[in-house]
Amino acid sequence: MTAPATLLDAARAVLRAAEPAEKIRLTRDAADAWASGALADVGAPGAPHRPARPAKPELMAPRDMPKRSKGGVRGRIALLHALAHIELNAIDLAWDILARFLGGPDPLPRAFIDDWIKVAVDEALHFELLEKRLGELRAAYGDLPAHDGLWRAAVMTADDLLDRLALVPMTHEARGLDTTPPTIDRLTANGDPDTVAVLDVIYRDEITHVAAGVRWFRHVCASRGLDPEAEYADRLKRLHPGGLKGPFNDDARAEAGMPAGWYEGAVG
Helix, strand or coil, rough: CCCCHHHHHHHHHHCCCCHHHHHHHHHHHHHHHHHCCCCCCCCCCCCCCCCCCCCCCCCCCCHHCCCCCCCCCHHHHHHHHHHHHHHHHHEEEEHHHHHHHCCCCCCHHHHHHHHHHHHHHHHHHHHHHHHHHHHHHHCCCCCEEEEECCHHHHHHHCCCHHHHHHHHHHHHHHHHHHHHHHHHHHHCCCCCHHHHHHHHHHHHHHHHHHHHHHHHHHEEEEECCHHHHHHHHHHHHHHHHEEECCCCCCCHHHCCCCCHHHCCECCC
């Protein structure tokens, strides 16, 4: 296979790779090539409408998903499988934000590229850790159905970088900062330190991912002459009309640079 000529060729190669292992390999190859200067040319923007996916898991509408087991090993497998599916989508979302918005109307420096490549590499590691833990429980990614609503966020925000930043890292990933610590506490109480160790890695990394979203949301707002707090509130009403669910992890959100005033008034 010919090596990608530009960074965005490499991004599209990841998006068009169906199998997780190939998606991860291409992610790391692209990150290494960018860091070394071998992909000095960014290239032309453009992304497929949706990324390629493996034959399994079966993708279902959220309303059609079976209820997830919550107890015992079956419940743990269901949790890990759902998280692995989120992380696989997150790899693609990181490459899509580059392929779709670089070269667009918003001026974006090299630091923007560096941040989202790091996010993609982190998400690849997260998927591998979850996949390994599934294997230790005699399960595998693809054993259970997964809901197909995750890519809807990308489709909804395909035309505006501020929409993408507001909905994906600043809303969906920020929600993970709220829900992961209670999950860790529950797994600790149930005597599962191996799964806790995986979630600890994901949690710490995702604070930095939300921080990247906030940082670049502020940057784009400044370049457009917009107030970021008001802009986030307006976009949240349109893109996530049900509002946000508390309780919120104020400490982690503050560490990510998100002031409480941005989200406390948006509870659904």
